[in-house]
Amino acid sequence: MLRMGSVQRNFQKTMPQLTSLLDAIPFAPADWPGPLALVGGSVRDALLNRTRVPLDLDFVCPGPVAERARVLARRLGAGFAVLDAEHEIVRLVLDSGITLDFARRQGADLVSDLARRDYTVNAIAWDVHAGELFDPFDGRGDLTRRTLRAICEANLVDDPLRLLRGYRLAAQLDFAIEPATRAWIGLHAHRLAAVSAERVREELCALICAPTGADALLATYRDGLLADWLPEIAPMEAIGPSGYHHLPLIEHTFEVIRQVDGAIADFAEQVRADMDRQVTGGHSVRTLVKLGALLHDIAKPPTSKLDPASGRMSFIGHESLGANMTRQILQRLKFSRDEERWVAALVQHHLRPGQLAAHWPPSNRAVYRLCRDLGQMLPALLMLALADRRSTLGPQVGQDDLARAVELTGRLLGHYYTPGDPLAHPRTLIDGNGLMAELDLKPGPRVGQLLAAIQEAQATGEVTGREEALALARTLL
Numbered sequence: 426m427l428r429m430g431s432v433q434r435n436f437q438k439t440m441p442q443l444t445s446l447l448d449a450i451p452f453a454p455a456d457w458p459g460p461l462a463l464v465g466g467s468v469r470d471a472l473l474n475r476t477r478v479p480l481d482l483d484f485v486c487p488g489p490v491a492e493r494a495r496v497l498a499r500r501l502g503a504g505f506a507v508l509d510a511e512h513e514i515v516r517l518v519l520d521s522g523i524t525l526d527f528a529r530r531q532g533a534d535l536v537s538d539l540a541r542r543d544y545t546v547n548a549i550a551w552d553v554h555a556g557e558l559f560d561p562f563d564g565r566g567d568l569t570r571r572t573l574r575a576i577c578e579a580n581l582v583d584d585p586l587r588l589l590r591g592y593r594l595a596a597q598l599d600f601a602i603e604p605a606t607r608a609w610i611g612l613h614a615h616r617l618a619a620v621s622a623e624r625v626r627e628e629l630c631a632l633i634c635a636p637t638g639a640d641a642l643l644a645t646y647r648d649g650l651l652a653d654w655l656p657e658i659a660p661m662e663a664i665g666p667s668g669y670h671h672l673p674l675i676e677h678t679f680e681v682i683r684q685v686d687g688a689i690a691d692f693a694e695q696v697r698a699d700m701d702r703q704v705t706g707g708h709s710v711r712t713l714v715k716l717g718a719l720l721h722d723i724a725k726p727p728t729s730k731l732d733p734a735s736g737r738m739s740f741i742g743h744e745s746l747g748a749n750m751t752r753q754i755l756q757r758l759k760f761s762r763d764e765e766r767w768v769a770a771l772v773q774h775h776l777r778p779g780q781l782a783a784h785w786p787p788s789n790r791a792v793y794r795l796c797r798d799l800g801q802m803l804p805a806l807l808m809l810a811l812a813d814r815r816s817t818l819g820p821q822v823g824q825d826d827l828a829r830a831v832e833l834t835g836r837l838l839g840h841y842y843t844p845g846d847p848l849a850h851p852r853t854l855i856d857g858n859g860l861m862a863e864l865d866l867k868p869g870p871r872v873g874q875l876l877a878a879i880q881e882a883q884a885t886g887e888v889t890g891r892e893e894a895l896a897l898a899r900t901l902l
């Protein structure tokens with residue numbers, strides 16, 4: 426098996442899980458065409474004693490590696506897929522969900538492979554057979570200094586996604602970007618326009634979800650990285666503080682993103698679990714709420730008008746226009762249809778909880794309508810509206826407004842999470858077929874309108890049974 430050196434023991438001490446995993450995999454040197462090295466994020470995170478979920482391990486090896494990896498996959502009973510035939514990159518997926526990627530080493534030796542990578546902390550290798558760390562760019566020094574340093578300017582130009590990755594990694598690791606690296610990022614920011622939408626989208630989502638993601642995203646905007654992908658943000662600079670917002674619009678927007686996690690943390694486990702589930706397309710509800718936070722006031726600049734009488738700005742219809750702009754932005758970034766629907770709905774309806782709180786107590790009809798229109802997106806909407814309220818402290822906002830917003834959120838979540846709740850989940854008194862048979866109606870929009878009227882009357886208590894529902898439908902006809 427592996428030779429046991431002092432560095433290996435150190436590595437083992439730092440990341441026992443990783444080394445015991447490597448020990449369990451049959452990596453006999455003779456089986457491989459050359460030295461096998463573990464590289465990239467798993468080595469970096471092992472040295473930082475940082476848990477990676479899901480665990481993905483990247484290996485490089487000189488010579489033909491795919492065939493050897495396929496044999497290993499069979500021995501381990503792992504799934505096998507070719508990710509990139511040209512560069513010979515293959516993936517094994519273990520039952521535990523751990524992935525092992527094997528790639529043919531780039532360049533004449535391991536140093537030249539590592540020299541092509543993005544940041545020094547990602548260019549540390551663990552030689553699996555020799556049992557030694559290999560760190561030609563002082564990545565460990567940068568780990569100690571908590572600094573993200575590019576290997577060189579040319580590597581950032583070679584793959585401009587690395588410009589954005591820099592902010593994402595710095596936010597996830599809580600590192601500072603080294604000044605020369607930051608200057609190169611600013612200089613080449615325009616090159617991000619040439620990167621595929623899917624790659625940019627994944628980095629943006631990972632960035633916005635990091636603990637300091639709002640600040641990191643603001644920095645990417647200030648450094649010009651969002652100019653081509655989100656040109657709608659810059660016009661927000663023109664809108665200053667208002668009666669509701671104590672902050673200029675751009676700062677308010679990033680403050681709302683900052684407040685999302687705090688809003689979620691105040692509620693029960695059920696809400697937190699709901700925020701961490703995935704929507705079709707693969708992103709979590711929490712990510713979509715944060716995107717909603719970024720975009721919730723996106724249409725304020727194009728709808729802004731100064732009312733000469735009051736001297737105040739108005740933004741009439743900004744939610745609907747904002748929802749349309751949100752759809753365009755999410756299509757540009759190639760999000761799934763479902764994700765587009767979610768974020769557009771959050772932007773469209775984000776003011777409604779505030780409107781309910783302003784007419785206290787909210788009527789059953791208003792609660793029913795909000796639950797009906799949002800369906801399973803209701804908890805997400807409530808978290809966005811609450812984050813917005815937590816970020817809003819203008820002169821027109823009363824002291825008890827936040828307490829009221831929290832109380833309303835609790836009430837609405839109570840309805841939503843109670844099975845059979847008459848406002849959130851009204852039982853069906855009569856369905857479309859029943860209605861058509863009883864009233865001799867033909868299929869068409871009228872049937873839907875009658876069913877909606879019955880449900881609303883149920884919510885307000887005007888209708889409690891099938892006969893009353895039919896009687897109401899007859900009067901409406």
Ligand SMILES: Nc1ccn([C@@H]2O[C@H](COP(=O)(O)OP(=O)(O)OP(=O)(O)O)[C@@H](O)[C@H]2O)c(=O)n1
Pocket residue numbers: 464465466467481483541542543544547548584586587590
């Ligand atoms: N645009 C990129 C992407 C990746 N890499 C290199 O490939 C490694 C693996 O990349 P990836 O799995 O995408 O990211 P990790 O660094 O492993 O980090 P994380 O999994 O946390 O995203 C990186 O560490 C880095 O050495 C790179 O140089 N340039």
